[in-house]
Amino acid sequence: xxxxxxxxxxxxxxxxxxxxxxxxxxxxxxxxxxxxxxxxxxxxxxxxxxxxxxxxxxxxxxxxxxxxxxxxxxxxxxxxxxxxxxxxxxxxxxxxxxxxxxxxxxxxxxxxxxxxxxxxxxxxxxxxxxxxxxxxxxxxxxxxxxxxxxxxxxxxxxxxxxxxxxxxxxxxxxxxxxxxxxxxxxxxxxxxxxxxxxxxxxxxxxxxxxxxxxxxxxxxxxxxxxxxxxxxxxxxxxxxxxxxxxxxxxxxxxxxxxxxxxxxxxxxxxxxxxxxxxxxxxxx
Amino acid sequence: xxxxxxxxxxxxxxxxxxxxxxxxxxxxxxxxxxxxxxxxxxxxxxxxxxxxxxxxxxxxxxxxxxxxxxxxxxxxxxxxxxxxxxxxxxxxxxxxxxxxxxxxxxxxxxxxxxxxxxxxxxxxxxxxxxxxxxxxxxxxxxxxxxxxxxxxxxxxxxxxxxxxxxxxxxxxxxxxxxxxxxxxxxxxxxxxxxxxxxxxxxxxxxxxxxxxxxxxxxxxxxxxxxxxxxxxxxxxxxxxxxxxxxxxxxxxxxxxxxxxxxxxxxxxxxxxxxxxxxxxxxxxxxxxxxxxxxxxxxxxxxxxxxxxxxxxxxxxxxxxxxxxxxxxxxxxxxxxxxxxxxx
Numbered sequence: 001x002x003x004x005x006x007x008x009x010x011x012x013x014x015x016x017x018x019x020x021x022x023x024x025x026x027x028x029x030x031x032x033x034x035x036x037x038x039x040x041x042x043x044x045x046x047x048x049x050x051x052x053x054x055x056x057x058x059x060x061x062x063x064x065x066x067x068x069x070x071x072x073x074x075x076x077x078x079x080x081x082x083x084x085x086x087x088x089x090x091x092x093x094x095x096x097x098x099x100x101x102x103x104x105x106x107x108x109x110x111x112x113x114x115x116x117x118x119x120x121x122x123x124x125x126x127x128x129x130x131x132x133x134x135x136x137x138x139x140x141x142x143x144x145x146x147x148x149x150x151x152x153x154x155x156x157x158x159x160x161x162x163x164x165x166x167x168x169x170x171x172x173x174x175x176x177x178x179x180x181x182x183x184x185x186x187x188x189x190x191x192x193x194x195x196x197x198x199x200x201x202x203x204x205x206x207x208x209x210x211x212x213x214x215x216x217x218x219x220x221x222x223x224x225x226x227x228x229x230x231x232x233x234x235x236x237x238x239x240x241x242x243x244x245x246x247x248x249x250x251x252x253x254x255x256x257x258x259x260x261x262x263x264x265x266x267x268x269x270x271x272x273x274x275x276x277x278x279x280x281x282x283x284x
Numbered sequence: 285x286x287x288x289x290x291x292x293x294x295x296x297x298x299x300x301x302x303x304x305x306x307x308x309x310x311x312x313x314x315x316x317x318x319x320x321x322x323x324x325x326x327x328x329x330x331x332x333x334x335x336x337x338x339x340x341x342x343x344x345x346x347x348x349x350x351x352x353x354x355x356x357x358x359x360x361x362x363x364x365x366x367x368x369x370x371x372x373x374x375x376x377x378x379x380x381x382x383x384x385x386x387x388x389x390x391x392x393x394x395x396x397x398x399x400x401x402x403x404x405x406x407x408x409x410x411x412x413x414x415x416x417x418x419x420x421x422x423x424x425x426x427x428x429x430x431x432x433x434x435x436x437x438x439x440x441x442x443x444x445x446x447x448x449x450x451x452x453x454x455x456x457x458x459x460x461x462x463x464x465x466x467x468x469x470x471x472x473x474x475x476x477x478x479x480x481x482x483x484x485x486x487x488x489x490x491x492x493x494x495x496x497x498x499x500x501x502x503x504x505x506x507x508x509x510x511x512x513x514x515x516x517x518x519x520x521x522x523x524x525x526x527x528x529x530x531x532x533x534x535x536x537x538x539x540x541x542x543x544x545x546x547x548x549x550x551x552x553x554x555x556x557x558x559x560x561x562x563x564x565x566x567x568x569x570x571x572x573x574x575x576x577x578x579x580x581x582x583x584x585x586x587x588x589x590x591x592x593x594x595x596x597x598x599x600x601x602x603x604x605x606x607x608x609x610x611x612x613x614x615x616x617x618x619x620x621x622x623x624x625x626x627x
Contacts, residue, residue, distance in 0.1 A: 016525045020524070022589070023619055024531055024587035038523075041525075155565045155582070157589035157591055158527070162569075162593075174559070177569070178557065178569040185571075185576035199593065254548060257546075257548040270557060
């Protein structure tokens with residue numbers, strides 16, 4: 001079962017992909033269909049009364065703009081969404097987005113339905129479900145959401161972000177395993193815990209607080225120290241400056257890669273993939 | 285000792301080769317020169333950082349960004365046009381085997397360099413330009429996910445002019461072209477009498493030419509196009525969170541794909557960890573061993589989504605499309621938001 005944070009990342013992934021199109025399997029992201037080609041994540045915006053908000057996703061075009069609150073929380077977001085309705089479109093200029101002369105269509109994107117009051121809800125489960133679509137005022141978006149309802153979201157592409165603040169130990173291992181693989185290039189690819197964290201945060205790197213980043217760095221350091229002292233002690237080492245690096249005699253060879261892959265999959269919790277169940281013949 | 289000291293000297297040497305002008309060639313210490321070749325190199329480095337495939341680079345007089353190789357035995361055989369900071373052109377008058385080996389080896393051992401991997405769209409770009417005729421094609425399929433015994437490899441290289449004498453050849457070429465990756469293609473320009481064979485690895489061999497300037501123009505045109513494509517793809521990587529989609533013509537055996545990439549073996553040079561498994565879909569994360577940058581690859585039976593994190597080089601998109609196309613995926617096309625990019 002997916003952890004809370006895996007679910008959070010999954011909800012972000014599916015919501016972001018609603019701004020994109022793919023040919024195989026055919027998927028038309030309703031936000032893109034409605035003309036929202038430009039979107040920004042984690043933006044600071046405000047209202048006329050001086051209140052400040054951190055918006056998960058904001059997007060605009062000449063005719064309309066949207067605010068999407070992404071949540072895996074089971075609580076209603078109605079009060080927050082009510083406040084978002086007061087955000088003035090002029091703040092879009094600060095996000096380098098077009099400024100239409102209308103109020104935003106505000107909505108939530110969640111893995112399961114929750115009563116969010118008089119607001120549209122995008123449910124990003126295995127398939128796309130749209131609740132309260134009548135609250136969307138921009139005709140093109142309303143039509144696009146209705147048309148996209150039922151679309152399979154399970155095979156949409158991965159996001160480049162692999163770490164989120166407050167990830168637990170297991171989630172972090174999954175989020176940084178590919179960076180451990182990179183170390184096997186040799187000495188030119190050494191990394192410190194802070195490098196690993198920043199790379200895994202990718203596009204949200206400058207969106208999270210210093211405290212959250214420091215917490216992640218601490219957890220990554222602990223996990224990596226343990227990894228180089230135990231599971232991969234024959235291959236990796238921590239140098240005097242705090243960089244993790246491949247040992248000099250660690251040869252780049254298929255057999256080494258196979259062995260390391262086995263260790264890393266165990267470490268990150270990716271062993272026993274579900275597909276093995278399908279490999280067995282079906283018995284009646 | 286190098287005898288080519290300026291851009292004019294370089295052009296004079298190549299022109300002498302095209303004209304078979306013994307006297308001019310002799311002035312450069314050459315009896316003859318083989319067909320000129322050019323290699324498009326994708327770079328993230330400075331010329332001072334990368335060394336030279338043969339000897340060392342020496343700047344050409346009063347031509348900023350141009351270099352000639354200086355070597356104990358074979359000076360004046362490689363010419364680097366580094367006037368662009370993203371795509372370099374290396375002109376070569378070495379024998380083809382030696383030239384290919386030296387460039388391949390140099391790219392492989394120099395971090396930050398790669399080939400410009402030409403997509404099908406790049407290779408076919410003269411199709412709709414008046415005055416150009418397709419004169420030959422190379423099509424390849426290695427079936428690299430199958431065992432050596434079971435592999436249904438396919439290779440075809442044919443000159444189109446011959447098809448008039450071999451009924452049905454045109455049809456075979458068409459079918460092969462639609463199912464497998466194009467490894468090379470030969471184009472003729474009637475007005476300039478230029479015949480050039482472009483390879484998916486970013487190499488062009490000049491089979492025939494009258495004027496050296498036509499060779500430089502042809503090579504530069506493709507380099508500019510490739511650079512524009514890289515710039516566009518970098519913009520997409522930085523401003524969007526969507527993925528590059530690579531569509532295949534061949535069905536990929538996902539179990540075999542997984543087995544190869546988990547060990548980082550085979551032509552693809554991908555070392556990936558399977559992170560999600562379904563019968564008809566797999567998610568992978570890991571490294572592209574061409575440059576050890578991180579990649580995320582979500583693979584279905586006839587498509588893949590490629591996500592390039594951080595400042596990872598977008599040249600991974602045409603490289604993976606090209607290499608995987610030749611190896612196991614057949615005809616490939618790279619899309620972003622449903623629209624073809626790179627080409």
